Amino acid sequence: MKAVVIGAHLNREDVEPIARAIPVGDLFVSGFEVADDRPLGDRDLLLQVADLRARLLDRATFIAIRYGFAARSAEDVVAKCAGLAPRWRGLLIAHREEVEMTLKAAAAAPPSRPDRRDFASGAAYMRALHESAHAVDVDPQFRGGVERTLLPLTTQHRWIHRDDSSVELAMLVRRRDLDAVRAAGEQLRRDFATVPFLLSGPWPLEVFADDHQQ
Amino acid sequence: MTEPTQEITLLETLDHLLDRGVVIAGEATISVGDVDLLYLGLNIVLANIDALVRTTKP
Numbered sequence: 406m407k408a409v410v411i412g413a414h415l416n417r418e419d420v421e422p423i424a425r426a427i428p429v430g431d432l433f434v435s436g437f438e439v440a441d442d443r444p445l446g447d448r449d450l451l452l453q454v455a456d457l458r459a460r461l462l463d464r465a466t467f468i469a470i471r472y473g474f475a476a477r478s479a480e481d482v483v484a485k486c487a488g489l490a491p492r493w494r495g496l497l498i499a500h501r502e503e504v505e506m507t508l509k510a511a512a513a514a515p516p517s518r519p520d521r522r523d524f525a526s527g528a529a530y531m532r533a534l535h536e537s538a539h540a541v542d543v544d545p546q547f548r549g550g551v552e553r554t555l556l557p558l559t560t561q562h563r564w565i566h567r568d569d570s571s572v573e574l575a576m577l578v579r580r581r582d583l584d585a586v587r588a589a590g591e592q593l594r595r596d597f598a599t600v601p602f603l604l605s606g607p608w609p610l611e612v613f614a615d616d617h618q619q
Numbered sequence: 620m621t622e623p624t625q626e627i628t629l630l631e632t633l634d635h636l637l638d639r640g641v642v643i644a645g646e647a648t649i650s651v652g653d654v655d656l657l658y659l660g661l662n663i664v665l666a667n668i669d670a671l672v673r674t675t676k677p
Binding site for chain 2 (some may be wrong): 410412413452454455458459468469470471472473474485486489493507509567603605608609611612616617
C-alpha cells in the first residue's frame with residue numbers, strides 16, 4: 406500500500422476517521438491509502454482525493470499538499486515533511502478560523518501568445534511566456550468593484566497571474582464571513598454581467614501556505 | 620449529461636488539487652503515460668476559462 410498525502414493538520418481529530426493521520430512532529434499529515442499499482446493519474450482516485458479534501462476542510466482548516474506525493478511509509482512522510490512542520494504549525498495556528506476563496510476572472514484583453522519560433526532559446530521563450538502572463542489584467546472597473554465589495558471581507562489577498570488568459574485573486578476569509586463573500590460575489594455578477602468570472606471555495610490553505618507564492 | 624456549472628466546479632476542484640498547495644520537494648511531477656500531470660493541470664485551467672467565457676456569453 407501507499408498513501409496519497411493530502412494535507413497537514415493541527416490535530417489528529419481533524420483527520421480521523423476521514424483519512425489516516427500520520428504524526429509529523431507536533432502535526433499530523435493526512436493520507437489516503439491506495440494499492441501500490443494504482444496510478445496517481447487514475448480519474449476516480451483524483452475525484453476521491455478531491456472529495457476527501459473537502460470533507461477534511463469541513464472539519465478544520467489545514468494546509469493543502471499538492472497532489473502527487475505518495476508515501477510508501479510513515480517514515481517517508483516524516484523524512485519529507487519534518488523540516489516544514491514548525492512553519493506549518495505557525496500557519497495553522499494563525500489561520501485556524503480562516504479558509505481560502507478564489508476569484509478567477511478572464512483577462513480584459515488577452516495578449517497574443519508568444520510564438521516559440523520567434524525566440525532563439527527556450528529560456529528566452531519561457532521569459533516571454535512569463536512576461537505575457539504578467540501583462541494580463543482584468544477590466545479596471547471590475548477590479549475596482551472587487552476592491553470595494555470583496556476585499557473588505559478578507560484578512561489577506563493576493564492577485565496572481567497564472568496564465569495569459571486570466572487573473573486570479575486568492576483571498577483569506579474568516580469562516581464566519583463566507584456567506585457575506587458569496588453575497589458579494591452575486592452583487593459583482595449583477596454589477597458586471599459581461600465580465601466572465603468564477604468565485605470558488607472554500608479551499609484549504611493553498612496559496613497562503615506556499616512559499617513559491619510569497 | 621452534466622450541467623456546465625457542474626463541469627466548471629469539477630474543473631476548478633481538479634485545478635486546485637493539481638496546481639495549488641505546498642509542493643513537497645521532488646514529489647510534484649507525476650505522469651500519466653507520457654503526459655505530465657502538471658501539463659494536464661495547465662490545460663484544465665485553460666479549459667476552465669474557456670468554459671467560463673462560453674457560459675457567460677449572452
